Amino acid sequence: MPSLREQFQPIFYPRAVAVLGASRHPLKFGFNYLRALKEFGFPGRLYPVNPELDEVLGYKVYPSLAAVPGPVDLACVSVPARAVPAALKECLQKGVPGAQVLSAGFGEEGEAGQRLEDEVAAIAGRGIRVIGPNCFGVYSPAAGITLMPGSEFSREPGPVGFFSQSGGGSCDLAYMARGRGLDFSVLVSYGNGCDLEAVELLDYFREDPNTKVVGAYLEGVRDGRAFFQALKRCAREKPVVIYKGGLTETGAAGTLSHTGSLAGSLSAWTAAIRQAGAITAAGLPDLVECLMACLCLPEFTGMSLGIMAGGGARNVEALDAAGHFGFQVPAVGSETAAAIRPLLPPAGGRAGNPTDLANPVLAPGAIGPIMEALAREPAVEALLLYQAIFYMQKEVRRFRPADAAAPALKLDYHLALAEIAKKIRAQTGKPLLLVLPDVASDPDHLEMEAGRREARRHYTQNGIPCFDHAENALSVLARVAARNRRAAKRP
């Protein structure tokens, strides 16, 4: 039996893809998947299959899989549910090693669908690995393949491995992650998971050298015991973040009709995920932030913060969040306060921990030495800077209203601050976390939002996690630090 990586190779890195159920109809998956691969720029051989067509989107269409000249790595199946077993048997005859079944109408639609799904699973057991049914397939930027509706995903491969029972959730996640500077090794939308599912995907990502962190959206698993063993194996090697949907009684009803999954109870899942050494996420946005923090802070274990914020309410907000999630904000020595005081604006500031910067727009030349002073305190393990970039940009606009150099000035600010943070981290091991609040929510403030997004991406790509609120930042940091402590304790 080939190794897991050998089994997955043709599905995640196919060189030749056949689309069974190719279509010209713009509402059919068999059209949209072809279009997605074309627009995404799949560099391999693409074989649409449909006995009734000659050509679609400029590709020659083959009457059957048997008629396709040369080998096929991955079959993308989008024929009606009842025709799926026959299509997969064609794949077996042709020697196609992997398939993804986009078609819906299986276990999620009751008993008759479940019988069809069992038939698919049985065929898979005869020598073809199947992703799906009821899924959007695989997004593998290194191989140039994408989800059925993912033609605009990033072409950049990255360190995040992700698998999801939801296709829509996979798309949401891919777009949200990109905004945080995160790219993917492989993203798998696997729907009902009748053959390949969580256990093997965890084992795969554990072994995959391109994957540094692993995330998943799950509705249910076939074998809870096997899943938690695989989760434990994977979480020993890499951070794993799990968002489990359907954990309320009300929500569980939804998983049954979505991917036919039995969801289980909230407390049991949460405790078991944590015991396996993984991180639980409370939704897709939270999952993205956990993955970002895992990548930015792979070894961080501290629970003691130095806090800097411009304005009293922002300090109170950060302190309240620290209190909620069990962080310490230790008082600093009088020498530290004395070093910070002359760096603050003339009025309204306060040197100490937290340091009230008085102003949302303090220059890196002033913030840098304050960060250094706090980082020199032995009890401080991480720095949290609450930066109201919105106000900074308003000031930039005010003082340079007609100056083409203003955008450069804005980016300069963040480049300088990130450099200082990296230097402090290299010298002391103490990371910086940023809170860039989403104040500019008005349609008229889009220019400000553009700056926030550019800044956020720049920071996250430089190992500085960025959050919208102090509450998110410290909720995520507490879980990541707890995960890292557990990982560090292992023999």
Place this chain on the structure above:
Amino acid sequence: MPSLREQFQPIFYPRAVAVLGASRHPLKFGFNYLRALKEFGFPGRLYPVNPELDEVLGYKVYPSLAAVPGPVDLACVSVPARAVPAALKECLQKGVPGAQVLSAGFGEEGEAGQRLEDEVAAIAGRGIRVIGPNCFGVYSPAAGITLMPGSEFSREPGPVGFFSQSGGGSCDLAYMARGRGLDFSVLVSYGNGCDLEAVELLDYFREDPNTKVVGAYLEGVRDGRAFFQALKRCAREKPVVIYKGGLTETGAAGTLSHTGSLAGSLSAWTAAIRQAGAITAAGLPDLVECLMACLCLPEFTGMSLGIMAGGGARNVEALDAAGHFGFQVPAVGSETAAAIRPLLPPAGGRAGNPTDLANPVLAPGAIGPIMEALAREPAVEALLLYQAIFYMQKEVRRFRPADAAAPALKLDYHLALAEIAKKIRAQTGKPLLLVLPDVASDPDHLEMEAGRREARRHYTQNGIPCFDHAENALSVLARVAARNRRAAKRP
């Protein structure tokens, strides 16, 4: 003694403002406040006062308050803390009825500062009402006055009354609220609150006919008993939303150094605010969403939802949120399901409650009848639509890449949907809530974010509250409905 409204009139609607401590220095409050009023377009008389200057920002400067010709309604004091008592005594002599003291350096700076603050309070008792010290002042769009850094605030008056011990928090809130279509009657940043504070502000907003909902950011109050009585009085008449900072032990340390306030305990405050009939908010963004929901749903009391979402994971997310916050999602009759089924796309949808729309981009012509069918179910009290507008805009862009009419098409969509929702509400009393998730977080997706913001503002201005996540939506709805139930029960 003049009534509360008479006492507040000169502060909230001044026709002549004197700025004591006017300055030419761009870092001084005495310069920035003048500039703010000038840029905001204060239509009244403006008298800078400083014995050392002749002119600033084009205004004639007076050597003393006594030298100002004619009456002054509001004195804005930005002299150093130690000179504030003398400045207020000048106000008394001139017969100025109200002052706002921007200067810091009072109770928040320890014992000596507290003595100075007590002196200010004593002077206030002799016949001048004082906002502050250590504040940003009053924003009153109808009168053309604004906070010290609020020159770019909206000029539109609106139904929200807000008071805050934090100046920075006030600015954040004003900008965040604007993005949700909310404008202000009066917004008061009152800092340490040595004279006018929460009790009288609650009484004022209770009486003010321009104020429909009241919000507050508090760090502490002078007299807890009087505060809760005033809160109860106000909450009987109008929805009141309170965000109390410093409710963790860690956070309480911050309130002491910010506005010199003793913060109190989390459980005591939360219970007391609720018992008084008000709504507790968990932060400024949550407070904005609660105010928006209060305005959109002034009488809504239901706990039973009809849910519509395009895609299984989004349905599961909405159902889980419903479960977390105690909502029911009742099954609907087979006739309702039969009415919905033909309106869904050919594959992947599911008629019922929730209805899986299959597609994030369903036309109003299809969504409208689905909403109507769900609203006809007696057990359904509100409709929740999870709308991935990001994907809709991508589709619009795809099919009309070079067409100038595309933005109009987008807005048409929302206009049509809002009209349908308003019609259903008028006929059945059942409101629509929207979740417009923040998927397009990438710097490259700003055009999509623009559409989300335009849509959000259009919906909220039409009585349809919009949220970023189902979790926020139902957390806020549960609190607003509970508040409305309590209000409805009163004799």
